[in-house]
Amino acid sequence: MELLEKLCMVHGISGFEGPVLDLMRTELRKSCEEVVIDTFGNIIGRKGTGRRKIMLAAHMDEVGLMVKHINKEGFINFVKIGGIDDRTLLGQRVVIKAKKGDVKGVIGTKPPHLQKDEDRKKVIKYDEMFIDVGAKSQKEAEKLVEVGDPIGFEANFSRLSKELCYGKAIDNRLGCYALLKVMEKLPKNINATVYAVGTAQEEVGLKGARVAAFKLDPDYCLALDTTLAGDTPGIKETESCLKVGKGPAIT
Ligand SMILES: [Zn+2]
Known part of the structure; x- marks a missing residue:
């Protein structure tokens, strides 16, 4: 929770990602073999050197x-x-x-x-x-x-219960958190080249991911982002069957 709180407490408004970018750089350096920032303002960490290229992307910016x-x-x-x-x-x-x-x-x-x-x-x-x-x-x-x-x-972060928390920009600092944790857990000798990309300007047109994907030309890509919960009042099961705490959603 400490890392997620840190991610929520910094600002990174689309096009002005500086503060969150700095934090992502510090964290990615702990797990990646190489960390670079591209001209668009995306941050790219790499682990492994295998033939297949896998891009994991999480947008850093917030509305x-x-x-x-x-x-x-x-x-x-x-x-x-x-x-x-x-x-x-x-x-x-x-x-x-x-x-x-x-x-x-x-x-x-x-x-x-x-x-x-x-x-x-x-x-x-x-x-x-x-x-x-x-x-x-x-x-x-x-x-x-x-x-x-x-x-x-204004930045805030706290818990609602043992398992649930809220915070500014939880969309998509939660994705950034997942990205950092995946890179931390990947073995050093992984038989692939894995790129962790913190993307810029998602909220204004998915821009950073497009620039990064063009540069890296990956074989596979997964975008890590938040989605809406279907188990709050007023939502029918036919509209959304997603339930908080029941695991990730894949689309
Ligand atoms: Zn998002």
């Missing part, structure tokens, strides 16, 4: 936001990086990964008390929300952040 505009009052408008359900955004605590350092903020919108009845029934879109960083003016906010800065969700 996030980006600063789009800073208004006169010092509030921040944002765009989304990756697929995010707008319904999950309100009230989130975020960290703007600014050049001069992290800036904390909270996502707000016009309070429901001041909304018309019909508006209260609608889903609030992300472009009607703002981030409050505590700045009193545009000038004050601009001292902290600038347009184009990536924004991550």
Whole structure:
């Protein structure tokens, strides 16, 4: 759990994977014979030198936001990086990964008390929300952040029970965790060349895996990622038969 927690606590917003990349490099170096970073920002660890090439890929990046505009009052408008359900955004605590350092903020919108009845029934879109960083003016906010800065969700990790945990970016730090553990357990004299690839920019179009696969030209490839649980309220068995704790799903 300690390694999984470490993976969840670092940021790696698509296109800005730096912090998670550093951690993956440190961990892959413990088990791999060679570790390189390609020009796209994928990290590739290798073990073995056999004829068959096997690529194991896990995306390192996570969804996030980006600063789009800073208004006169010092509030921040944002765009989304990756697929995010707008319904999950309100009230989130975020960290703007600014050049001069992290800036904390909270996502707000016009309070429901001041909304018309019909508006209260609608889903609030992300472009009607703002981030409050505590700045009193545009000038004050601009001292902290600038347009184009990536924004991550506040990191957290904890347990729900002995066997279940939750955390920021569990999609796909769990895949990264599995990747690291597989490389650790593979014997040194394995009769294949196994590549462990931590891929970049999956959440914005499966980009890194494509670049890595083109370069490595593997005979076989497995992508390690999370999926949704079918045993939560409101999901019919015909929609998903996946159950938490019953082993991995293969698709
Ligand atoms: Zn994923």
